[in-house]
Amino acid sequence: MLKPVRNHSWDLEPRDAIALQTELAGQLVFAPPPAEIELVAGVDVSMRRGVARAAVVVMTMPELHEQERVCADAPIAYPYVPGLLTFREAPTILQALERLEHLPDLLMFDGQGYAHPRRMGLASHIGVLLDHPTVGCAKSRLCGTYKEPPRERGAYTHLYDGDEVIGAVVRTRTGVKPVFVSAGHRMTLDAAIELVLACGKGYRLPEPTRWAHRAAAQTGA
DNA sequence: GCGACAG
DNA sequence: ATCTTGTCGC
Secondary structure, three states, rough: OOOOOOOOOOOOOHHHHHHHHHHHHHOOOOOOOOOOOOOOOOOEEEEEEOEEEEHHHHEEEOOEEEEEEEEEEEEEEOOOOOOOOOOOOOOHHHHHHHHHOOOOOOEEOOOOOOOOOOOHHHHHHHHHOOOOEEEEEEEEOOOOOHHHOOOOOHHHHHHEEEEEEEEEEEEEOOOOOOEEEEOOOOOOHHHHHHHHHHHHHHOOOOOOOOHHHHHHHHHHH
């Protein structure tokens, strides 16, 4: 249902991968997303025992009721290299997205978008390949400088690369670690911030992973 | 040369 | 991201 309008090899040496990112950056479209967003998709990938598993959950907006969920597995075929995360996760993500029966108006990723050394983080890259609106929502900083935002939910500060604003550090929940928001493709930073806050469940407090796994196992997840 | 470094 | 026990801090 959701397939790339263009494609390329993912088996690239860092040097070529970097060149591709720079080239694709020139195709980024910076524009407001659709005014009416009814379906939002959250995308993430787990790396377990040599297997990459991408999960996509489509939810209604603004109720955030689950509409659909799909997964895709694939052998891990690329190492983690700061700045090249896309080459490690994208192949599996694209496979999962093709299994979607519904067409989300927006895709949100656990990673950077424009806030990337070459302005081509995971969210932007996949957005360009799909030519679909995307937002990058990372748990930590890849590049750029910023001041800690006020502790209240909704507060944020800009993330800079020199004089350019490349993203924002957003407080989705009062007193909790902020997230790093940046525009993906066919998106603006302001819209991205607004959308992330609209998906108001917020950031989850860290909890012992072994307990989470245990709970997941009992639920059959 | 020494750090920093999405997940 | 994942592995993995005890331990430090509020």
